[in-house]
Structure formats: structure tokens, C-alpha cells
Amino acid sequence: MMPKLNIPLKLYSEGKVSFYSTDLDYLGELGLAYTKAPVFYNPKMKLNRDVTISLFASLSLKTAADLMAASGVRALRLAAEGNAQEVLANDSSCLSVHIIKMNARLNGLSNIKASCSDARLMAEKLSWEGYRMEYVDLDPFGSPAPYIDSFLRAVKRGGVIGITATDTPPLFGLYPDKLFRFYGVWGKKFFFHKEFGIRTLIYFVVKTAARFDLAARPILSYGREHYVRTFFQLERGASASSDLLKNNIGWIEYLDGDFSVIRGKDLPVRKKGVVGPVWISSISDIDLIRRIRPINEETSNLLAALVREAGGPPLxxxxxxxxxxxxxxxxxxxxxxxxxxxxxxxxxxxxxxxxxxxxxxxxxxxxxxxxxxxxx
Ligand SMILES: C[S@@+](CC[C@H](N)C(=O)[O-])C[C@H]1O[C@@H](n2cnc3c(N)ncnc32)[C@H](O)[C@@H]1O
Incomplete structure (x- = not known):
């Protein structure tokens, strides 16, 4: 039997909140990676949370759910910095939920509700009980693909879902079989693999949302270190959803170190070098990004880069x-x-x-x- 480890907590601060989570230095001394923390916290994802807070506050959204909340840092920041009226912080680890409650008290945030449940069950429950949120965050270990169905149901129509994917090896085409199994996209690793991964994720979300007659419009996408991230605004409507798919899906033809984009959902004559289907239109909405008030310089620099790129061609x-x-x-x-x-x-x-x-x-x-x- 594995000996039970007694790993201490440490007080961290990020943005305007302080919170307890697993002492990562202590974990390191034991030779354990941060992914093994009993209560998960990755300081390297600060920018991911900064962008979330900037977008949430700028769009004046009011209700939010982080259904895989870990230490609760994102939920705390949505309440303290994003001016959320109500935040649901859920995790399948009841230890994490205990810490989330402690962290909410520490920051005097009474509008955070913590729950211990499977994220998919909780997302379905929110939908079933008619308690959808204006913002839902999906931030799993690895691929978001198995969670997207249920998470989409938890978002209020007109609301936003933010999706993080850390399964970059399949998304970037290193594992073509897994890329097809998880995302239904044919591909392999190209020199433009990082944007190919973002476009794959967008295609998959738009396609999944279409099954519920939902149009999931990508409004902000970027990649950093070990992850890619896209926010989608959801609107109800069968024809809006069909149009989104028809007009923005396509294929990439790769030949002799060059590439070209083939617009259209229909499979082109399957020849060597044609990969997809992927999202081939802009991965971010310039007008919407211009409305975002960044909370710090790093976010501001990233948003400026995204606006510059959004006017350009794919890849x-x-x-x-x-x-x-x-x-x-x-x-x-x-x-x-x-x-x-x-x-x-x-x-x-x-x-x-x-x-x-x-x-x-x-x-x-x-x-x-x-x-x-x-x-x-
Ligand atoms: C990457 S962390 C989330 C980090 C957090 N959103 C943040 O910003 O700091 C993933 C979390 O999901 C939780 N988790 C894993 N599978 C889950 C499931 N099926 N339902 C709910 N939570 C789950 C883990 O316990 C872990 O705390």
C-alpha cells in the first residue's frame, strides 16, 4: 500500500485574491510533479485566468461556473476582480472543495457556491434545473473533448464558454489516430501545427454545438506553452448553426512545403496531403477583442497581437x-x-x-x- 503523504498547504496570491493550495515547493522536494498535487494549482496558467477575468468583466457577464475549480483560484478571481454576482466552483475532489470553501471565506466572498460532483453531472443538472450560467469554464486535465457536450448545455444562450485544451500532442498532429478519435479531424504534424490545433478545437466545438442547434462563434483564441484556449459565444438557432458550419469549415492542402485552404464542408477528393476538416475563418473577433479592457500588460500585449493576426489568412x-x-x-x-x-x-x-x-x-x-x- 502507498504510504499516505501529508502535503502541507501554502498561501498564494494571484491578481487580487489570496488562497491556500498544495505547497508546490514541498511537492517538488518530494520529486513529485505539480500535476500530482492533491489540490491542483498551476501558477503558469495565470495569463489564462487573466484573459478570462478581462473578458468576463468587459462583457459585463454576471454569473459564472468553473466546474473543475481545483483550488478555486479562477472562481475567486471571477468574483473579486470580474465583478461576478454569483460563481459556482465545483470539483470532483472533495478535498479541493473543502479548500475552495476555506478560500472563499478567506477572501470574504459570500457569492461563491462550492460543490463536490462530477463536472458533467453538474453541467447537466444546471441545464435540467434551468439554472444556466452566463459564463462556463472548461479546464480539464488533457482533452476537453469528452466534456463539451454537457458543458455546452450549462451555458445560458448569449453566454460564453471558455475552453482550455492541454492535449497538445494530438491537437498538434503528433498522434494522428488520437486526433481523429477525439476530434474527428485528419492531420499530422506540420510546421503550422499550433494554429492547426486551435482550428481543430474550434471545428470540434462548432460541430458539437450544432447537434443542439447552437451556433458557437469563436470570439478569442490563442495558444501558449502547453495549451490552447478558445472562448465561444453561444446563440440558439438551427439556421445560424448550419450557416456557421457551412461558411467557415474547410480543408488544408499541403504540398511541397506550401499550403492552401479549401473552403467548404464537403470532403474534397481524398488525396495525399489534404487534412481537416478545420475552422478556416478568423479564430478571434476583432471588434469584440477591442471591447475587452485588459487587466494587465501581458494580457494587453496578447490581445493586441490577436487583433493584428485576426485580419490575416489562416496558418x-x-x-x-x-x-x-x-x-x-x-x-x-x-x-x-x-x-x-x-x-x-x-x-x-x-x-x-x-x-x-x-x-x-x-x-x-x-x-x-x-x-x-x-x-x-
Ligand atoms: C486543470 S485543473 C483545473 C484548474 C482550475 N480551473 C484553475 O484555473 O486553477 C483540473 C481539475 O479538475 C478536477 N477534475 C478532474 N476530473 C473531474 C471531473 N470529472 N469532474 C469534476 N472535476 C474534475 C481535478 O480534481 C482538478 O482539480
Whole structure:
């Protein structure tokens, strides 16, 4: 039998709240990863929560549920910083729920309701009892795919769901079988894999929502370190849902290091190099993002990058990959972007890769620019 570990709690602070969670330093000293914490807290997900709070407050949403709340930090911050009137913090770990209650008291937040249940049961219960929330957060260990059905039901029509996926290996095409099993998308790993993963997640959510006659419009998407994140606004309507699918789903054709987008839900003649289906329109809504008041500089920088990118075409090229294939030095990325713009193309960086370029120029045209800039 495994010996029972007595792992102490530690007082943390994030944003405007203080809260207890597993002492991660102590856990480290025992040689255990943060994922093994009896009460989970990942400080690296602060930006994930900062963006959530910024969006929630800016859209003046009032009710929220984090159905996998762990220490409750997100729920606490939604109440303390997002001005939520009512927050439900649920977790399947009753130890976590005990800590959530303690943390709510510590911060004087009486509008946090804590419950210990399976997240899917709780989501279905909210829907069944007519108690849907204006904002629902889905933040599981690994893939959100098994939870999306029930979580969509818990969102009030007109409300928002924020989805985090940390199963980046399948989403990024490293495990094509799992990518197809979980998301119904054919793919493999390409140089544009991070955006491909975001577009896969969006496709899957839009398709799942369509089964309930719900239109799930992606309003803000990004990727960072080990996760991708998308927020969707949900509207009821069979035709809105059909139109969303018909007009924004497509395929990616990959050939000789270049790619092109095939619009349309119908499967093109299945040939080598065609992957999908994925979401092929903008992954963020520029007008909506402009309405968001970021709560700090890091969030502000991320939102500014997303607005820049949202006007561009899908996916990106990697400058270092191209230069390595051309056996040439890597020119300054800003010079390449400037040159492409001078030639009349759309060009900007992507927040997903330090040397990624989003452009409607072809790979050949990009190579010509690199050749010119590295000639001297
Ligand atoms: C990644 S953590 C959530 C982190 C939290 N949302 C935050 O922002 O700090 C995942 C949590 O989900 C809980 N969990 C796992 N499976 C669950 C299930 N089926 N129902 C409810 N909670 C679950 C775990 O106990 C863990 O606390």
C-alpha cells in the first residue's frame, strides 16, 4: 500500500485574491510533479485566468461556473476582480472543495457556491434545473473533448464558454489516430501545427454545438506553452448553426512545403496531403477583442497581437524552417514582414511562434524575399 503523504498547504496570491493550495515547493522536494498535487494549482496558467477575468468583466457577464475549480483560484478571481454576482466552483475532489470553501471565506466572498460532483453531472443538472450560467469554464486535465457536450448545455444562450485544451500532442498532429478519435479531424504534424490545433478545437466545438442547434462563434483564441484556449459565444438557432458550419469549415492542402485552404464542408477528393476538416475563418473577433479592457500588460500585449493576426489568412510559415531548407542565414523577421508588405501582401507575426509569419504570399514568394534580404 502507498504510504499516505501529508502535503502541507501554502498561501498564494494571484491578481487580487489570496488562497491556500498544495505547497508546490514541498511537492517538488518530494520529486513529485505539480500535476500530482492533491489540490491542483498551476501558477503558469495565470495569463489564462487573466484573459478570462478581462473578458468576463468587459462583457459585463454576471454569473459564472468553473466546474473543475481545483483550488478555486479562477472562481475567486471571477468574483473579486470580474465583478461576478454569483460563481459556482465545483470539483470532483472533495478535498479541493473543502479548500475552495476555506478560500472563499478567506477572501470574504459570500457569492461563491462550492460543490463536490462530477463536472458533467453538474453541467447537466444546471441545464435540467434551468439554472444556466452566463459564463462556463472548461479546464480539464488533457482533452476537453469528452466534456463539451454537457458543458455546452450549462451555458445560458448569449453566454460564453471558455475552453482550455492541454492535449497538445494530438491537437498538434503528433498522434494522428488520437486526433481523429477525439476530434474527428485528419492531420499530422506540420510546421503550422499550433494554429492547426486551435482550428481543430474550434471545428470540434462548432460541430458539437450544432447537434443542439447552437451556433458557437469563436470570439478569442490563442495558444501558449502547453495549451490552447478558445472562448465561444453561444446563440440558439438551427439556421445560424448550419450557416456557421457551412461558411467557415474547410480543408488544408499541403504540398511541397506550401499550403492552401479549401473552403467548404464537403470532403474534397481524398488525396495525399489534404487534412481537416478545420475552422478556416478568423479564430478571434476583432471588434469584440477591442471591447475587452485588459487587466494587465501581458494580457494587453496578447490581445493586441490577436487583433493584428485576426485580419490575416489562416496558418503561418516558419522563417527558420524556410532558411534552413534554403541553406541561408535567417534575416530579421521584421525586415521580411516589411518587404512582403511593400510587395502588397498581408504580413504579420503570429503570437504562436517567434519566427512565424502569417502572409497571403506563397512559400516561393517568401523565399524570393529571403533571397533578396540575405544576398548582401
Ligand atoms: C486543470 S485543473 C483545473 C484548474 C482550475 N480551473 C484553475 O484555473 O486553477 C483540473 C481539475 O479538475 C478536477 N477534475 C478532474 N476530473 C473531474 C471531473 N470529472 N469532474 C469534476 N472535476 C474534475 C481535478 O480534481 C482538478 O482539480
Amino acid at each position: 503561418y510559415y516558419l522563417l527558420d524552417d524556410i532558411c534552413s531548407a534554403m541553406r541561408t542565414r535567417v534575416p530579421k523577421i521584421d525586415d521580411v514582414i516589411l518587404k512582403l508588405r511593400e510587395l502588397g501582401y498581408f504580413a504579420c507575426r503570429t503570437h504562436l511562434e517567434p519566427l512565424g509569419i502569417k502572409t497571403n504570399a506563397s512559400r516561393k514568394e517568401l523565399e524570393n524575399v529571403v533571397r533578396e534580404l540575405t544576398a548582401s
